[in-house]
């Protein structure tokens with residue numbers, strides 16, 4: 001039987017592992033190390049560090065390696081990468097990037113080569129879709145979009161895609177909140193013969209608190225840390241995590257080449273936010289659920305897209321199988337089209353009309369004319385995005401104040 005006495009739980013581990021105060025002159029919390037380069041303890045240590053970095057040698061157990069240069073790694077990225085691991089259930093290794101997009105780019109570039117295909121769910125974050133369609137496709141990778149939530153169609157596409165390298169799932173989808181079954185996609189990958197494609201999940205919307213893709217068989221979890229992980233709308237960052245630490249090696253060497261590591265100050269800031277991710281997300285989810293379940297009865301609201309308000313049996317099944325809580329994002333569909341949506345945005349007082357999500361402050365935006373404005377009419381129709389929708393990312397304010405604010409803005413519509 002495992003010795004449970006020595007197994008720390010994530011809220012404890014995130015505050016205790018990966019940081020040695022003696023390396024920060026006794027400071028109880030990590031210091032910031034802004035140096036771009038590091039002094040070697042000996043020429044032999046420098047030679048060893050370069051051999052390890054280039055893959056010419058393997059790290060011995062408990063070996064301490066000299067730091068080299070901050071584009072490769074630095075103390076603050078090392079501390080952050082150690083401390084973030086316990087937050088992602090099933091992870092053993094992490095890498096931090098200067099944006100969510102650079103984490104996604106490194107993952108796709110590491111595991112796709114020209115001639116291969118990538119199956120991805122739509123709607124997906126606009127930047128990700130553009131990366132696939134305007135960069136990877138001309139580079140020789142075939143992008144195959146599949147509708148989020150269509151469990152059977154997704155499995156069929158995965159089984160039949162030619163030379164499939166990667167399956168990229170974003171769930172729930174933004175702004176429609178449609179959920180895709182991660183385990184079913186993993187099962188479909190297992191049914192293929194030949195080299196096994198990797199399943200990657202953009203877990204920005206629900207993770208790390210409410211959805212655990214590695215436990216469902218996914219290979220790599222990706223984040224825009226700009227959102228819930230950092231939580232204050234004041235920094236850009238990205239994270240990749242895996243159960244198999246080997247998967248991070250290729251991405252680490254691409255990150256060194258691309259120069260997309262997260263800078264020391266941002267690492268330090270993000271590290272300070274990790275112990276409160278679950279607290280913030282729990283409060284945000286409770287607020288969102290209370291507000292959405294009340295606003296849905298408002299006469300000026302046509303419907304609300306939110307996990308506890310799902311009516312489709314398959315969507316309800318996926319939510320129950322995959323998510324611990326419903327999360328803090330909902331999309332209001334107003335009666336009265338775009339004028340009603342714009343009136344609502346003009347009249348809101350507490351929430352801010354801004355893109356992005358996951359911060360402690362409530363943000364609202366009109367997806368059709370902002371975050372998703374690059375879609376064609378056919379893509380809008382297929383994704384279920386229309387002009388009467390307003391997307392809400394709920395913060396940690398008192399939910400009763402937010403509800404009154406939404407109600408007064410609806411009255412003004």
Ligand SMILES: Cc1ncc(COP(=O)(O)O)c(C=O)c1O
Nearest residue numbers: 099100101125202204224226237
């Ligand atoms: C789901 C999702 N993935 C990735 C990104 C890209 O992250 P970043 O803006 O940090 O590059 C975003 C940004 O909005 C997002 O919402």
